[in-house]
Amino acid sequence: MLKRIITLAGTLGLCLSLATPAQAGPKEDLARFQHFYLKRFPGVPLKEFANGVYAIDKVSRENWEAIEEFPPYEPYVEEGKEMWNTPFKDGKGYKDCFPDGPAIKADYPRWDAASKRVLTLELAINECRQAHGEKPLKYKKGPIAILTAYIAWESRGKPTHVVIPDDPDARAAYERGKRFWLARRGQLNFSCATCHAQNAGKHIRADILSPALGHTTHFPVYRSKWGELGTLHRRFTGCNKQVRAKPFKPQSEQYRDLEYFLTYMSNGIPLNGPGARK
């Protein structure tokens, strides 16, 4: 336990100084976090961080811009629209659960005071489906990614604006997410911060490590490596596995809290999903 605390405090001190004692809250964390990246990548405006590696590397950006001419996610957006408009067996539809839909991506993740947990878009979709007698969708890829691709598309341009309400349980979820992001894990002993803060912009073998600022704006994402769409939690799973850590389940409390912290850190950056990545 002691060792863990030291590790966290150390990482924070070096990279982001997020760990200053309890009085520093989410707002102070946010300011420090964004300042860290804006200082490390001078000349890259806040909004640009929505483009990951392509915001900081010219060569990768040129390849990506060529791909964006015929976006590989486009057919999925169409398919997702059809899903959105197809009624459930009981005759109701997504619109009955989400009256403001489909442009609702910016409303998630959010703290749900009634159920005392972080509610993500994917979770809300499945709860809607189940309330109407439909089977829940799997969380990493396939229909859920297709439906959220349409929702993301319709939500483009809205700023990320996660709220951490003044509620000790919400605050605790935020802190758990932050600790998850900072904690070293796996046989290879990396934290998310090791790769995406301390070494953001550096090459790990042939890959350039993206800044964590903007990490959440463009999901679901079409990855050439996957040859299909995947959700944010699919990406978390992959990044856990590559350090030989046991991944958590998509939509587990751990990953929802992580998403809550990580999305909050991108507050102010407009949504630009679905994205295309290598």
Added chain:
Amino acid sequence: MRTAPFPPLSGMALASAMALTAGLAAPLQATAGPSAQALEQGRKIAFTRKLGNCLACHHIAGGTAAGNIGPPLVAMKQRYPNKAKLHAQIWDATVANPETPMPPFGRHQILTERQIDLLTDYIWSL
């Protein structure tokens, strides 16, 4: 040191390192060094993704598409006149620098003791 992950080798440090190497050279040459075959085994451990994967972060002569998170591994005898210190760095880099991104290859049993010995000999030959 902690805030400068790639400590520059100052002229002074280099000079004293060379003096030390010179001092060590005689006794070391008396005992036979690692065979070419052992060095090749060490190189394979360094280059193989599932083993050392040192190329993920370090440029090493003969390796391709190396990362740049760590310093290039060159002139190792000058930087590490004492081979035991090199071994310790590979065993657990967090001892010298708790913030290092470098995985603790020995402490976390990423590699076996034997593999780390072979690797150390190889890295020391660079």
